[in-house]
Amino acid sequence: MSKKTSNQSAAGSDAQYAIVETGGKQYRVQVGDVLSVEKLDGDTGTAVTLDRVLLIGGDGDTKIGTPVLEGASVAATISDQYRGEKIVVFKYKPKKNYRRRTGHRQSLTKLEITGINA
Amino acid sequence: MARVKRGVAAHKRHKKVLAQVKGHRATNNRLYKRAHESMMRSLMYAYRDRRNRKRDFRRLWIVRINAASRLNGITYSRLIEGLRVGNVAIDRKMLADLAVHDAAAFSAVAEVAKQHAGQKA
Numbered sequence: 001m002s003k004k005t006s007n008q009s010a011a012g013s014d015a016q017y018a019i020v021e022t023g024g025k026q027y028r029v030q031v032g033d034v035l036s037v038e039k040l041d042g043d044t045g046t047a048v049t050l051d052r053v054l055l056i057g058g059d060g061d062t063k064i065g066t067p068v069l070e071g072a073s074v075a076a077t078i079s080d081q082y083r084g085e086k087i088v089v090f091k092y093k094p095k096k097n098y099r100r101r102t103g104h105r106q107s108l109t110k111l112e113i114t115g116i117n118a
Numbered sequence: 119m120a121r122v123k124r125g126v127a128a129h130k131r132h133k134k135v136l137a138q139v140k141g142h143r144a145t146n147n148r149l150y151k152r153a154h155e156s157m158m159r160s161l162m163y164a165y166r167d168r169r170n171r172k173r174d175f176r177r178l179w180i181v182r183i184n185a186a187s188r189l190n191g192i193t194y195s196r197l198i199e200g201l202r203v204g205n206v207a208i209d210r211k212m213l214a215d216l217a218v219h220d221a222a223a224f225s226a227v228a229e230v231a232k233q234h235a236g237q238k239a
Contacts, residue, residue, distance in 0.1 A: 017220075019212050026212045028219075054208050055223070057216075062226040067207030087168075090161035099158075 016059050018116045020074045021052040029074060029113045030058075039107035042078050048111070050074040056118050063118065073117050080110035179214035186217035190228035192235065200231025 017030045023038025040048055053072040056063045063069055083105040091100040132150045139146055139153045139160070146156035184194035192200070201208070208216075208227065216224040 019208060021207070026209050028212060028215055054206075054212070055216075055227075057220055057223040060222075062220075062223040064206060064208075064227060064230055066205040088161055088164070090158065090165060092158050092162055101161075 016116055016118075017057055018053050018072070018074050019055040019057075020050045021054060022050050026054065029116075031113055031115060033113045034079065034110060035113070036084075036108045036110055038109070039081070040078065040109045040111075042081075042109075044078055044081060047075060047077050047114070050076060056116065069118075071117075074113060075115040075117065076111040076113050078109055079112045082108055082110065084108050176210060179210040182214040182217050183210060186214075186221070186224055187228055187231075190225050192228055192232055196235040197228060197231045200233070200235035201227070203237055204230050204234035206230060 015030055017028055019026055019028050021027075022040070025038070027035055027037070029035065042048055051068070051073045053069045053074060054065045054067060056069060056072060063072075065072070084107075085105070087104045087106075089100070089102045089104055092098065135150065135154050135157055136147070139156050141147065142153070142156045142160070145152045147153060180194060183197065187194055187197045206227065213224070213227065216227065
């Protein structure tokens with residue numbers, strides 16, 4: 001949840017960015033960013049539109065949605081459908097003869113942001 | 119049926135556990151029995167702390183948002199109230215991110231909150 005996508009450039013000064021919501025989480029994105037989100041349907045290479053845009057900033061102007069900006073969207077292409085690193089779920093209660101061990105791999109989608117439509 | 123000796127499987131199992139407890143202190147990374155206990159405990163901590171991490175970060179974001187909102191002349195509590203009444207759904211992670219990376223945008227959000235804070239929801 002806290003991991004920054006490595007190629008995310010510093011916003012603020014001029015480049016336009018948007019805050020979008022997908023998979024119950026919010027992300028600050030700029031054109032060209034690659035980020036991992038909860039799985040979205042679609043094959044690799046297809047385009048998706050994220051229409052829950054909560055804020056558009058940069059360019060010296062900030063637009064705040066209530067709660068979303070009407071008509072605004074973020075365009076992206078799916079660059080990968082994959083599963084995250086394996087997480088070992090291990091539960092154990094001492095002296096109660098209770099042990100559970102399962103693995104989990106979250107289904108994720110890698111998105112490349114292609115455009116922000118204000 | 120071919121005879122199967124148990125040492126091979128046991129050795130494999132021990133190697134697997136010992137590889138997982140590299141870096142644990144004292145005998146916890148050497149003796150199989152201690153290592154196995156240590157491994158179980160570490161996996162339990164991992165499970166617990168994946169949940170605690172969500173709280174830890176939320177607390178950190180709140181500290182950051184509070185600091186930034188006070189620079190804009192509003193308290194954290196009033197800011198959140200104002201955003202709720204004003205129907206702005208930007209979460210704490212993103213507010214903290216704005217506070218750090220785009221102070222101007224954060225000020226704009228704070229202004230929206232100021233307009234709505236203090237009114238009845």
